[in-house]
Amino acid sequence: MSQSKPNRRSVLKSLFVLPWSVALIWPARAAVRTPAATEGPFYPTPGMRFKDADNDLVRINGVAGEARGEIIALRGRVLDRSGKPVDGARIEIWQCDANGRYLHGGDSRRRRRDPSFQGFGHVVTDASGDYAFRTIKPVPYPGRAPHIHVKIFAGSAVLTTQFYLAGHPQNERDWLYRRMNSAQRKSVEMTFSRRGKWPETIVDVVV
Numbered sequence: 001m002s003q004s005k006p007n008r009r010s011v012l013k014s015l016f017v018l019p020w021s022v023a024l025i026w027p028a029r030a031a032v033r034t035p036a037a038t039e040g041p042f043y044p045t046p047g048m049r050f051k052d053a054d055n056d057l058v059r060i061n062g063v064a065g066e067a068r069g070e071i072i073a074l075r076g077r078v079l080d081r082s083g084k085p086v087d088g089a090r091i092e093i094w095q096c097d098a099n100g101r102y103l104h105g106g107d108s109r110r111r112r113r114d115p116s117f118q119g120f121g122h123v124v125t126d127a128s129g130d131y132a133f134r135t136i137k138p139v140p141y142p143g144r145a146p147h148i149h150v151k152i153f154a155g156s157a158v159l160t161t162q163f164y165l166a167g168h169p170q171n172e173r174d175w176l177y178r179r180m181n182s183a184q185r186k187s188v189e190m191t192f193s194r195r196g197k198w199p200e201t202i203v204d205v206v207v
Contacts, residue, residue: 032081032183032187032206033081033159033206033207034159034161034187034188034205034206034207035161035180035184035187035188036159036160036161037160037161037162037176038160038176039149039151039160040149041104041106042094042096042102042103042104042106042107043094043104043149043151044094044102044103044104044119044120048103048104048105048120049103049119049120050103050118050119050120052118053118053120053121053122054121054122054123055121055122055123055131055132055133055134056118056121056133056134057093057095057117057118057119057120057121057133057134057135057136058071058116058117058118058134058135058136059116059118060116060117060118063115063116064116065116066116067097067098067114067116067117067118067136068097068098068099068114068116068117068136069097069098069114069117069136069137069139070136070137070199071134071135071136071137071198071199072134072135072136072137072192072198072199072200072201073132073133073134073196073197073198073199073200073201074093074132074133074134074135074148074163074190074200074201074203075130075131075132075133075200075201075202075203076130076131076202076203076204076205077125077128077129077130077131077204077205078091078125078129078131078152078154078204078205078207079129079204079205079206079207080154080206080207081206081207084129085125085127085128085129085130086125086129086154086155086207087125087126087127087128087129088124088125088154089124089125089129089131089152089153089154089155089207090122090123090124090152090153090154091122091123091124091125091131091150091151091152091153091205092120092121092122092150092151092152092153093120093121093122093133093135093148093149093150093151094119094120094121094148094149095119095135095136095138095147095148095149096119096138096139096141097113097114097117097119097136098114098117098136098139099111099112099113099114100139100140100141100142101113101114102119103117103118103119103120117136121133121135134198135148137165137199138163138165140170144170144174144176145164145165145168145170145171145173145174145177146164146165146168146170147162147163147164147165147174147176148162148163148190149162150162150163150205152205152207154207157207159205159207161188161205162176162188163188163189163190163203164177164185164188164189164190165189165190166189166190166191171185187203187204187206188203189203190203
Protein backbone atom coordinates (compact mmCIF):
# COMPACT_ATOMS: atom_id res chain seq x y z
CA MET A 1 0.00 0.00 0.00
CA SER A 2 1.38 3.39 -0.98
CA GLN A 3 2.23 5.56 1.99
CA SER A 4 3.29 9.20 2.14
CA LYS A 5 5.65 10.67 4.68
CA PRO A 6 3.58 11.39 7.82
CA ASN A 7 3.12 15.09 8.54
CA ARG A 8 5.66 15.67 5.77
CA ARG A 9 5.30 19.43 5.68
CA SER A 10 5.55 19.82 9.46
CA VAL A 11 8.55 17.47 9.67
CA LEU A 12 10.53 19.33 7.02
CA LYS A 13 9.47 22.73 8.32
CA SER A 14 10.56 21.82 11.85
CA LEU A 15 14.07 21.04 10.63
CA PHE A 16 14.50 24.68 9.63
CA VAL A 17 13.27 26.17 12.90
CA LEU A 18 16.50 27.05 14.69
CA PRO A 19 16.60 27.61 18.46
CA TRP A 20 17.22 31.27 19.27
CA SER A 21 20.32 30.28 21.22
CA VAL A 22 21.82 28.70 18.09
CA ALA A 23 21.09 31.73 15.93
CA LEU A 24 22.96 33.93 18.38
CA ILE A 25 26.18 31.97 17.99
CA TRP A 26 26.21 32.37 14.21
CA PRO A 27 27.55 35.89 13.58
CA ALA A 28 29.14 36.58 10.20
CA ARG A 29 32.93 36.22 10.42
CA ALA A 30 35.91 35.39 8.28
CA ALA A 31 36.12 31.63 7.86
CA VAL A 32 38.49 28.99 6.55
CA ARG A 33 37.18 26.91 3.68
CA THR A 34 35.77 23.53 4.63
CA PRO A 35 38.30 20.85 3.63
CA ALA A 36 37.53 19.05 0.39
CA ALA A 37 37.30 15.26 0.28
CA THR A 38 36.88 12.61 -2.35
CA GLU A 39 33.42 11.98 -3.76
CA GLY A 40 33.98 8.27 -3.38
CA PRO A 41 32.77 5.51 -5.69
CA PHE A 42 29.11 5.53 -4.64
CA TYR A 43 27.78 8.97 -5.53
CA PRO A 44 24.29 8.10 -6.83
CA THR A 45 23.71 9.47 -10.30
CA PRO A 46 20.23 10.90 -11.05
CA GLY A 47 19.06 7.62 -12.57
CA MET A 48 19.87 5.75 -9.35
CA ARG A 49 18.00 8.08 -7.01
CA PHE A 50 14.43 7.81 -5.81
CA LYS A 51 11.97 10.29 -7.27
CA ASP A 52 11.62 11.42 -3.67
CA ALA A 53 15.04 13.02 -3.16
CA ASP A 54 14.17 15.69 -0.60
CA ASN A 55 15.88 16.45 2.72
CA ASP A 56 14.10 13.71 4.69
CA LEU A 57 16.11 10.54 4.05
CA VAL A 58 14.30 8.54 6.71
CA ARG A 59 11.00 8.23 4.85
CA ILE A 60 10.33 7.65 1.14
CA ASN A 61 7.04 8.55 -0.48
CA GLY A 62 5.22 5.36 -1.50
CA VAL A 63 7.30 3.12 0.77
CA ALA A 64 5.91 1.85 4.06
CA GLY A 65 7.93 2.32 7.22
CA GLU A 66 10.90 4.41 8.26
CA ALA A 67 14.57 3.68 7.71
CA ARG A 68 16.45 1.58 10.23
CA GLY A 69 19.09 3.27 12.34
CA GLU A 70 19.27 6.18 14.76
CA ILE A 71 17.41 9.19 13.37
CA ILE A 72 19.24 12.53 13.60
CA ALA A 73 18.73 16.11 12.51
CA LEU A 74 21.68 17.50 10.54
CA ARG A 75 21.64 21.24 10.06
CA GLY A 76 23.91 24.22 9.54
CA ARG A 77 24.64 27.07 7.18
CA VAL A 78 26.51 27.48 3.91
CA LEU A 79 28.84 30.48 4.19
CA ASP A 80 31.32 32.21 1.93
CA ARG A 81 34.88 32.91 3.09
CA SER A 82 33.89 36.28 4.55
CA GLY A 83 31.36 34.51 6.76
CA LYS A 84 28.30 35.69 4.85
CA PRO A 85 25.43 33.25 4.25
CA VAL A 86 25.04 31.86 0.74
CA ASP A 87 21.47 32.01 -0.54
CA GLY A 88 20.30 29.46 -3.13
CA ALA A 89 23.14 26.97 -2.69
CA ARG A 90 22.23 23.35 -3.42
CA ILE A 91 23.54 20.97 -0.79
CA GLU A 92 23.40 17.20 -1.32
CA ILE A 93 24.14 14.39 1.11
CA TRP A 94 24.44 10.64 0.60
CA GLN A 95 25.49 7.81 2.89
CA CYS A 96 25.17 4.09 3.42
CA ASP A 97 22.14 2.71 5.23
CA ALA A 98 22.11 1.02 8.64
CA ASN A 99 23.23 -2.21 6.92
CA GLY A 100 26.25 -0.51 5.36
CA ARG A 101 24.82 -0.48 1.82
CA TYR A 102 24.83 2.50 -0.53
CA LEU A 103 22.09 3.47 -2.96
CA HIS A 104 24.34 2.68 -5.92
CA GLY A 105 24.46 -0.07 -8.51
CA GLY A 106 28.19 -0.50 -7.94
CA ASP A 107 27.73 -1.54 -4.31
CA SER A 108 27.38 -5.25 -4.96
CA ARG A 109 28.01 -6.59 -1.46
CA ARG A 110 25.59 -9.24 -0.29
CA ARG A 111 24.16 -7.27 2.58
CA ARG A 112 20.51 -6.41 2.02
CA ARG A 113 19.85 -2.73 1.36
CA ASP A 114 17.30 -1.04 3.63
CA PRO A 115 14.34 -0.39 1.27
CA SER A 116 13.04 2.44 3.48
CA PHE A 117 16.23 4.53 3.45
CA GLN A 118 16.36 7.23 0.79
CA GLY A 119 20.16 7.14 0.58
CA PHE A 120 20.45 10.54 -1.10
CA GLY A 121 18.80 13.88 -0.48
CA HIS A 122 19.17 17.55 -1.27
CA VAL A 123 17.94 20.96 -0.18
CA VAL A 124 18.48 24.57 -1.31
CA THR A 125 19.62 27.12 1.25
CA ASP A 126 17.48 30.12 2.13
CA ALA A 127 18.55 33.76 2.54
CA SER A 128 20.19 32.89 5.88
CA GLY A 129 22.22 30.13 4.25
CA ASP A 130 20.41 27.52 6.34
CA TYR A 131 20.20 23.86 5.38
CA ALA A 132 18.63 20.94 7.26
CA PHE A 133 18.24 17.19 6.79
CA ARG A 134 16.58 14.34 8.66
CA THR A 135 18.71 11.25 8.22
CA ILE A 136 20.37 8.51 10.27
CA LYS A 137 23.58 8.58 12.25
CA PRO A 138 26.25 7.14 9.93
CA VAL A 139 27.54 3.64 10.55
CA PRO A 140 30.94 2.09 9.77
CA TYR A 141 31.65 1.01 6.21
CA PRO A 142 34.42 -1.51 5.38
CA GLY A 143 37.72 0.35 5.58
CA ARG A 144 36.13 3.67 6.56
CA ALA A 145 35.01 5.47 9.69
CA PRO A 146 31.31 6.40 9.80
CA HIS A 147 30.75 9.41 7.54
CA ILE A 148 28.22 11.37 5.50
CA HIS A 149 29.14 12.57 2.01
CA VAL A 150 28.29 16.20 1.28
CA LYS A 151 28.37 18.16 -1.98
CA ILE A 152 27.61 21.87 -2.32
CA PHE A 153 26.87 23.80 -5.49
CA ALA A 154 27.12 27.55 -4.75
CA GLY A 155 27.17 29.51 -7.98
CA SER A 156 30.38 28.55 -9.78
CA ALA A 157 31.84 26.99 -6.63
CA VAL A 158 31.51 23.24 -6.06
CA LEU A 159 32.74 21.65 -2.85
CA THR A 160 32.68 17.96 -1.93
CA THR A 161 33.44 17.00 1.64
CA GLN A 162 32.59 14.43 4.32
CA PHE A 163 31.22 14.75 7.86
CA TYR A 164 32.45 12.47 10.68
CA LEU A 165 31.25 11.49 14.15
CA ALA A 166 33.33 13.39 16.71
CA GLY A 167 35.34 11.04 18.92
CA HIS A 168 34.52 7.87 17.01
CA PRO A 169 37.26 5.25 17.61
CA GLN A 170 37.62 4.49 13.89
CA ASN A 171 38.43 8.11 12.94
CA GLU A 172 42.13 7.78 13.63
CA ARG A 173 42.34 4.74 11.36
CA ASP A 174 40.56 6.49 8.48
CA TRP A 175 43.01 7.69 5.82
CA LEU A 176 40.87 10.68 4.79
CA TYR A 177 40.33 11.80 8.36
CA ARG A 178 44.01 11.41 9.26
CA ARG A 179 45.24 13.67 6.48
CA MET A 180 43.38 16.69 7.92
CA ASN A 181 44.85 18.96 10.58
CA SER A 182 43.05 19.47 13.89
CA ALA A 183 41.19 22.60 12.77
CA GLN A 184 39.99 20.91 9.60
CA ARG A 185 38.85 17.86 11.51
CA LYS A 186 36.88 19.97 13.95
CA SER A 187 35.14 21.78 11.09
CA VAL A 188 33.66 18.52 9.72
CA GLU A 189 32.96 16.66 12.96
CA MET A 190 29.41 16.09 14.15
CA THR A 191 28.66 16.48 17.85
CA PHE A 192 25.11 15.97 19.07
CA SER A 193 22.72 17.66 21.46
CA ARG A 194 19.05 17.03 22.19
CA ARG A 195 17.08 20.19 21.39
CA GLY A 196 14.14 18.55 19.67
CA LYS A 197 12.64 15.20 18.80
CA TRP A 198 15.90 13.76 17.47
CA PRO A 199 19.60 14.16 18.34
CA GLU A 200 20.80 17.23 16.48
CA THR A 201 24.15 18.24 15.05
CA ILE A 202 25.13 21.57 13.51
CA VAL A 203 27.89 21.77 10.89
CA ASP A 204 28.54 24.96 8.94
CA VAL A 205 30.11 24.67 5.49
CA VAL A 206 32.41 27.33 4.05
CA VAL A 207 32.76 27.35 0.26
